[in-house]
Amino acid sequence: MRLAVDCMGGDHGPSVTLPACRAFLDSHPHAELLLVGQADALQEAASWSRCTLVEATEVVAMDDPVEVALRRKRDSSMRVAISQLKADEAGVVRADACVSAGNTGALMALARYLLKTLDGIDRPAIASVLPNEKGAFTTMLDLGANVDCTPEHLLQFAVMGSALVAAIDGKPDPTVGLLNIGAEVIKGSEVIKRAGELLRAAGADGHIHYIGNVEGNDIFTGTVDLVVCDGFVGNVALKTSEGLAHALAQFIKEEFTRTWWTKLIALAALPVLGRFKKRVDPRGYNGAALLGLRGLVFKSHGSADAMAFGNALARAYDAARNRLLDQVHDRIVETLEAMPATPADAAA
């Protein structure tokens, strides 16, 4: 298995991505890497075994508009890294998955333009995980790629997400919930109600393990393995969670630093608080999947450090090793064959 790594992406570029790649190679003795970026920035990796440097002269900045990434910077590390997933003139595909910490909009647009979507998929979606009370992770999609979704899109998300959980978490038949504002089937907008019908039908036919509606709190209860929602709602839920986690950490810190006595207690409690922190540390589950494309693209958080970026590499590697792409393809084909035709999507 070989990963193409956009070494220039993210807030920190090679100062984070190269150490992460080095550690990843050490812990994955059968993995190979294509390190994509500017030649002088990657020099230190020139002598690494199981590593090939691929030059790209440009870098997509974190605040570059999508148009710049698509039309102007034709030799960007992000673009070249994604291109490694495509067959060249000789029909050779150089990498099995690609990882970038670059800007999400540009990555999604480039990946979609270069790789195209799988048959039966109108729009790719972004999937990631959040820790839950069961000591496991809840996978959620879409997290921001698609602001307006049709019921058919939500069904496709459910099928793709099921393949993702099966491939990465090793659960062959993950449970699926539709994010809604109540458990009853009459709840929600027209789109959500219709999506519920499609999901129930796909569940009845055995294509997904559909449980029904879930609510926001179920993400963290771990009621289901996979939560499906449109990109607007998913993005708000994700950022709301990040904001609350930050605020609570802030409150805890303020209370423990209030007096010399509370500081003393904090000192004693450090190991306990450290374990707690580690458990909810988003670096531990960094690496969102861009699903629905003809190639495996993983997105690291832009501010990722080497440990976080390494986790994104590991997730991409697991996905490639477990043939996520084939799994998504097979599940989509199987489900859609049994379903009514999907209306054409002008935006696709």
Place this chain on the structure above:
Amino acid sequence: MRLAVDCMGGDHGPSVTLPACRAFLDSHPHAELLLVGQADALQEAASWSRCTLVEATEVVAMDDPVEVALRRKRDSSMRVAISQLKADEAGVVRADACVSAGNTGALMALARYLLKTLDGIDRPAIASVLPNEKGAFTTMLDLGANVDCTPEHLLQFAVMGSALVAAIDGKPDPTVGLLNIGAEVIKGSEVIKRAGELLRAAGADGHIHYIGNVEGNDIFTGTVDLVVCDGFVGNVALKTSEGLAHALAQFIKEEFTRTWWTKLIALAALPVLGRFKKRVDPRGYNGAALLGLRGLVFKSHGSADAMAFGNALARAYDAARNRLLDQVHDRIVETLEAMPATPADAAA
């Protein structure tokens, strides 16, 4: 000022509402209460001063469908309590605000049916507060009353919410943000983009203090005083927050009870953890406002204990004392006069 209290509502009924009313009367020496419910359930309050018992023979159950509350249980405590806000044949209005811990759907439907909406308001909305990192509270609406919203609805929410913050938090010119998935004006769905235009126009005219788009994390950062969103997104954000808060509390508990040594540390840390807990305790800010009606209706959490229900009573009392109803009315009239006509709303 006189509050009408649905004493039968909520998971616990009079065993919670009556002690809360008793404590409220003690701490609010100028307040009067109308206690609405079944005669035998309210007996202990018969001798209380500044209290009048109002009999209602029926109770809306927490799982009663809206239709049952609206059409079948014509003498429910919820219905009779709301009715106290309407002028009787002699033109006398018996209460200034109403509080219920009963089921939200039934309360909204009954309030809307009995009181009607204010001129210029298509749909009432539910507003509540969440604690933020600035040590203050962020008010948010809609939290679930309206699943699909037009841009005009979101503008109305912004105006009503501004009046609420002004009346209860004493901020005459609260800052307003539109919940979106990015700071740029080009972000979001068509409805959100158009709502942004309306809000900017209202802000430019000085009707609201509009800041621009905010994201999920801003709710807890305290970037703005008021966050405006549709009821689907608001409900998901609220429940996601509740779920995460619960999960984190669970994680902390698990870490502190892992060994005898961590339990010892927990014992020492109890006062600190207690302060933290108190700070984020949702009971401390219980009481959501149903805005846009010709009467002040406040909704307590169904599972509220006496302390939480007391806070809902206090919020309703503050709102009534600060003439929230007039403030909403005046702001709406002022803003809508300056705005393009609102399209008729079939669902209103």
